[in-house]
Amino acid sequence: MIHSLFIVNSGGEVFLEKHWRSVVSRSVCEYFLDAQRAAPYDVPPVIATPHYYLITVQREAVSLVAACKQEVPPLFVIEFLHRVVDTFQDYFGDCSETVIKDNYVVVYELLDEMLDNGFPLATESNILKELIKPPNILRTIANTVTGKSNVSTILPSGQLSAIPWRRSGVRYTNNEAYFDVIEEVDAIIDKSGSTVFAEIQGHIDCCIKLSGMPDLTLSFMNPRLFDDVSFHPCVRFKRWEAERLLSFIPPDGNFRLMSYHISSQSVVAIPIYIRHNFSIKTGEQGRLDLTIGPRNTLGRTVDKVRLELTMPRCVLNCLLTPNQGKYTFDSVSKTLSWDVGRIDVSKLPNIRGSVSITPGTTNIDANPSVNVQFQISQLAVSGLKVNRLDMYGEKYKPFKGVKYLTKAGKFQVRM
Numbered sequence: 040m041i042h043s044l045f046i047v048n049s050g051g052e053v054f055l056e057k058h059w060r061s062v063v064s065r066s067v068c069e070y071f072l073d074a075q076r077a078a079p080y081d082v083p084p085v086i087a088t089p090h091y092y093l094i095t096v097q098r099e100a101v102s103l104v105a106a107c108k109q110e111v112p113p114l115f116v117i118e119f120l121h122r123v124v125d126t127f128q129d130y131f132g133d134c135s136e137t138v139i140k141d142n143y144v145v146v147y148e149l150l151d152e153m154l155d156n157g158f159p160l161a162t163e164s165n166i167l168k169e170l171i172k173p174p175n176i177l178r179t180i181a182n183t184v185t186g187k188s189n190v191s192t193i194l195p196s197g198q199l200s201a202i203p204w205r206r207s208g209v210r211y212t213n214n215e216a217y218f219d220v221i222e223e224v225d226a227i228i229d230k231s232g233s234t235v236f237a238e239i240q241g242h243i244d245c246c247i248k249l250s251g252m253p254d255l256t257l258s259f260m261n262p263r264l265f266d267d268v269s270f271h272p273c274v275r276f277k278r279w280e281a282e283r284l285l286s287f288i289p290p291d292g293n294f295r296l297m298s299y300h301i302s303s304q305s306v307v308a309i310p311i312y313i314r315h316n317f318s319i320k321t322g323e324q325g326r327l328d329l330t331i332g333p334r335n336t337l338g339r340t341v342d343k344v345r346l347e348l349t350m351p352r353c354v355l356n357c358l359l360t361p362n363q364g365k366y367t368f369d370s371v372s373k374t375l376s377w378d379v380g381r382i383d384v385s386k387l388p389n390i391r392g393s394v395s396i397t398p399g400t401t402n403i404d405a406n407p408s409v410n411v412q413f414q415i416s417q418l419a420v421s422g423l424k425v426n427r428l429d430m431y432g433e434k435y436k437p438f439k440g441v442k443y444l445t446k447a448g449k450f451q452v453r454m
Contacts, residue, residue: 040111040157041119042091044150045104047071048136055139057150059157063106067091071104085113096120099134122162123153129164129293130173145174163204165291202252204273204290210250214437216289216428217246218257218296220419223448226309230453237307239421240448242298247289254431257285257296260424267300301421308335308420310445311344311382311413313452319351325394327359329409331379332387336415343414343446344379349407350394359392366390409452415445 043063046055051072053065070088082102086093091106094116103120126149127134131142139146148171152161161167222241229235262283270276271294273287285296301307312334319325329348333341350357350373357368357375363386366377379388425441 040107040109041105041116041154042108042157043106044123044154045106046139047102047104049100051075054136055143055146057147059154060108063091067093067106068104071095071102075102084117094120096124098124101134101136101139119154119159119162122159123150126153126162126164126167142174145171163290164294165204165206169206202273202288204271204294205252205288206291207252209252209291211248213248214250214435215246215248216255216430216437216439218425218428218441219244219246219444220423220425220441221444221446222419222421222423223446224307224310224420224450225448226307226450228309228313228452232312234307234309235453237309239301239307240298241301241419241421241423243296244293245289245296246293247291249289249291249430249433249437250435251433252288253433253437254286254288256429256431257287258426258429259283260426261422264301264306264421264423265299266302269298271296306421308422310334310336310415310418310420311341311411313346313409313411315409315452315454317407317454319353319394319396323396325354325396326391327357327394328389328391329377330387330389331382331411333382333384335420337418339415339418341382341413341415342380343412344382344388345412346375346377346379347410347412348375348377349373350375351396351407353396355395355397357392357394359390361388361390362386363388407454409454411450411452412447413450414447417443418445419443420445 042060043056043058045053045065045068047053047068053068056065067088070086071082071093074086075082082095082097084095086095091108092110094105094107094113096103096117098121103123105116105120107116124134127139127146130145130149131138149167152167152170154160161170220241220243222239224237224239226237227235270279271287271290273289274297275286278284278286287296310333312332314330314332316328317325329346331344331346352373354373356370357366359366361377363383364377364379366375368375377390382388428439430437
């Protein structure tokens with residue numbers, strides 16, 4: 040399936056390559072780099088070259104490029120590449136060029152176990168951690184002195200079981216199960232404040248530290264909200280289809296239980312609004328006035344607010360006065376950035392002032408858009424709520440907790 044894997048940094052340099060079925064020249068990555076230069080933020084996930092198909096994923100500041108000789112299901116390869124990045128983050132805490140270079144040996148050991156002759160083999164974190172011990176200073180020193188590797192000589196206990204994602208014999212002093220419901224709002228708001236497009240991309244991340252082999256059942260107050268769902272392999276899909284319950288034996292540690300998509304605009308409550316006034320007259324200075332405030336937040340605080348405004352090319356500079364936060368203007372990219380921080384309902388954040396334009400400009404395109412970032416804790420904007428968590432198969436009583444978080448995805452307000 041996958042013949043070779045290349046990891047490319049933000050400067051276009053291939054700093055790691057791994058080959059399975061045959062050696063593919065790294066020059067094949069030029070097709071990917073050409074596509075990246077043409078559209079940095081919209082690189083095609085599949086690029087057809089004369090001899091290979093390149094399937095790409097961009098995460099953090101690195102890009103993973105898989106070279107395949109035959110046609111393969113692209114989503115299958117894309118999911119595997121995402122799993123590779125998730126594994127690196129689980130092992131090293133990050134997936135940057137520096138971290139990968141510092142852990143070359145472990146990275147190659149992981150890739151050897153995750154892919155066998157080009158086909159995925161072991162991708163579950165629990166199995167990999169039994170096969171290859173995560174790096175630490177003491178283990179690194181011991182391996183350097185003795186010449187040993189991190190690879191275990193014993194087959195993982197879960198490798199051949201019916202539940203490969205969970206190892207046997209797990210024991211904890213404190214038994215805990217935490218669930219994070221995280222939703223990203225993608226929206227386009229027009230000049231009058233009406234919603235042109237809105238949808239929610241959500242997921243539930245878990246941190247499960249339970250002894251033994253617990254069987255969990257998670258129920259929701261309103262499970263009919265979901266338009267589309269995808270689950271971790273541990274979830275019993277037939278039970279979900281019949282009862283709208285999540286029934287599963289969880290992996291040990293951190294994992295993503297499910298991802299979901301809500302596309303009904305009637306369900307998506309837009310949590311902020313922007314009042315804006317931007318005007319430029321030919322040959323004169325322009326005026327800008329922006330105010331941002333919360334809406335449909337159920338009293339929750341809107342935090343980490345940041346606005347980015349791409350000005351028309353005729354704008355030379357901005358002389359603005361914010362009543363909260365700081366702003367910067369990049370005269371090259373014509374981007375105005377305003378770091379607001381937390382929104383205080385008693386005094387809404389506002390920025391206003393004058394805009395200098397190029398003298399003699401007659402054709403003015405004065406319809407910029409505002410890209411907004413924000414975060415709201417303890418709120419799922421879709422209205423999704425966890426009802427209860429039940430545990431079977433073990434006699435102890437675990438500590439349970441649920442957190443909700445809403446943040447902006449691609450959130451744009453047109454002016």
